[in-house]
Every structure is written in C-alpha cells, then in structure tokens.
Amino acid sequence: MKLFKPKLIKIKTFPETDDDYVDQCFKIEFQEFEENRDWFDMPEAKAVTESGNTGKIEEALILAKTMQNRHPDFWFPYFWRAILYSKKRNYKDVWKVLLEGLELSKSKFDLCAKLGNLEWELAEDLPEAIKWWAKSIVIQISAKEFLNRDPSMARLRWNDSPFFYLSYVAEQLGLSRPFWKLRGYADQINIDKHCFIPEEAEKLYAAVHNQGTVSIGKVIELLSEKYLS
Known part of the structure; x- marks a missing residue:
C-alpha cells in the first residue's frame, strides 16, 4: 500500500536585512504542507463549533481534543481549543495549544494568524x-x-x-x-x-x-x- 506523502510548500524568501525585528517577522521556523481537508466537510469539526458557539465550552473542549487525537496533523482542533480556552480565560493553555499545533499540524497559517490576534487582543503587544x-x-x-x-x-x-x-x-x-x-x-x-x-x-x-x-x-x-x- 502506497502511503500518501503531503507536498511541502516552498516558502518564498528574500535575503536578510540589517534589521533584527524585520528578519524575525519573515523567518519561518517550521514547514508548511499542503492541506486538502476542509473542516466544514468534517462532522466532528462542525460539532466542535456548534457546541462552542452555544456556550457548551467543556463539551466543545472534549470534542476538540478527541478530534485532535484522531487528526493530530490537522490545524482545526488546535485552533478551536485555543478559542475555547480563551473563552475560559485560561490563557496559559491558549498559547500552549497553539504552539503545539505549530509543531504537529501540516498547515500552520491559521495558527499564526490566531497567535497574532491573541497577542493583540490579550496582550495589546x-x-x-x-x-x-x-x-x-x-x-x-x-x-x-x-x-x-x-x-x-x-x-x-x-x-x-x-x-x-x-x-x-x-x-x-x-x-x-x-x-x-x-x-x-x-x-x-x-x-x-x-x-x-x-x-x-x-x-x-x-x-x-x-x-x-x-x-x-x-x-x-x-x-x-x-x-x-
């Protein structure tokens, strides 16, 4: 049986500048792979959003963690666990789960976006x-x-x-x-x-x-x- 190997996205780069902050913004320290799965086509993902959006936070967290265990390389459960922890004001776990997603997910740009949003919304940094x-x-x-x-x-x-x-x-x-x-x-x-x-x-x-x-x-x-x- 031939295993499917996801395609590695080649990140567009340019030479470093003489500005450390600028270089940090454009430095991608992880790999991005193609992601063919759409969360909207996955009933278990829709169950997470439905529970989370109706205030059933603990139920949604259990569903998201279960989904993460089944699909550890999919960005969606990490993204939504971060949203749910934020609703609980459990900010330590917000950062933890997003960084975990950066290590394990095939696609990471949604997680990067969420990290940026949280740096602004929570820390105003x-x-x-x-x-x-x-x-x-x-x-x-x-x-x-x-x-x-x-x-x-x-x-x-x-x-x-x-x-x-x-x-x-x-x-x-x-x-x-x-x-x-x-x-x-x-x-x-x-x-x-x-x-x-x-x-x-x-x-x-x-x-x-x-x-x-x-x-x-x-x-x-x-x-x-x-x-x-």
Whole structure:
C-alpha cells in the first residue's frame, strides 16, 4: 500500500536585512504542507463549533481534543481549543495549544494568524502581533504561488485577519500603497468586507502611534513589495 506523502510548500524568501525585528517577522521556523481537508466537510469539526458557539465550552473542549487525537496533523482542533480556552480565560493553555499545533499540524497559517490576534487582543503587544500576522501572510502567499504551479493541489483556503489588521497598521503609518493591497486581499477573502467598529479602530490606531517603529513600517513595505501583487 502506497502511503500518501503531503507536498511541502516552498516558502518564498528574500535575503536578510540589517534589521533584527524585520528578519524575525519573515523567518519561518517550521514547514508548511499542503492541506486538502476542509473542516466544514468534517462532522466532528462542525460539532466542535456548534457546541462552542452555544456556550457548551467543556463539551466543545472534549470534542476538540478527541478530534485532535484522531487528526493530530490537522490545524482545526488546535485552533478551536485555543478559542475555547480563551473563552475560559485560561490563557496559559491558549498559547500552549497553539504552539503545539505549530509543531504537529501540516498547515500552520491559521495558527499564526490566531497567535497574532491573541497577542493583540490579550496582550495589546502590537510588535509581537505583527510578527505572527506577517508570518501568516508569507505562508498564505507562498501556498498560493505553489498552487498556481501545481494544479493537483486542492483549493486554497485563506485567513483574512492578518491582511485586515495590517491594513489598519499601514493606514495609520501613512503607507497608502501597502494599505490598498492589504485591504484588497482582505476584501477578496471575506466578501462581507467587514471593518472595525470605530472604538476598535481607534484602539489599533493608538497602538500604532504609541508602539509603531521604523522597523514595523519596513515589515509592511516588504510584505507589499515582495508578496502582494
């Protein structure tokens, strides 16, 4: 019996800069593999979301852990266990399960996106959040280019949140071209074209004002130049 070997996604890279923060944002220290499974086609995954979204947190955690045991290389149960632990304010396990997913899952860009979201939402640490958002975008764009070269790969999933958040960062930094590219991707991925409520937008703008650096601007510009067509 011939075992299926998932295809390794070649991550698009460029030479290191003289800025340590910038280089950390673009350094991918794990491998990304093709992922043909769609959680929406998996009844056990839908059961997790249904329980979690109706307040049955403990039940959802059991279902997610059971799914993880059956599919240890699938990103979804790690992602949802993190959501559920966050609902319980069990933040130590939030980080733990996401980092575990980075080690074991075939596809990791959703986990990177979630790590970025949590760095922002829980710690309000914008530089750390941007590191994870940038990594997620690098992986997603690399997978897209891999897909274009290899039609046998299944349809490509996207996670819009890194594009969405970073578009606001670019806007506040006055980087108009990166802003339009990032927002364009976010709008194409999410046809509802969501936006922050004013209070959330102002909070992010204030963080960019207080925590923004030249290095963060470089990250945004390099994402635009090297990865976003």
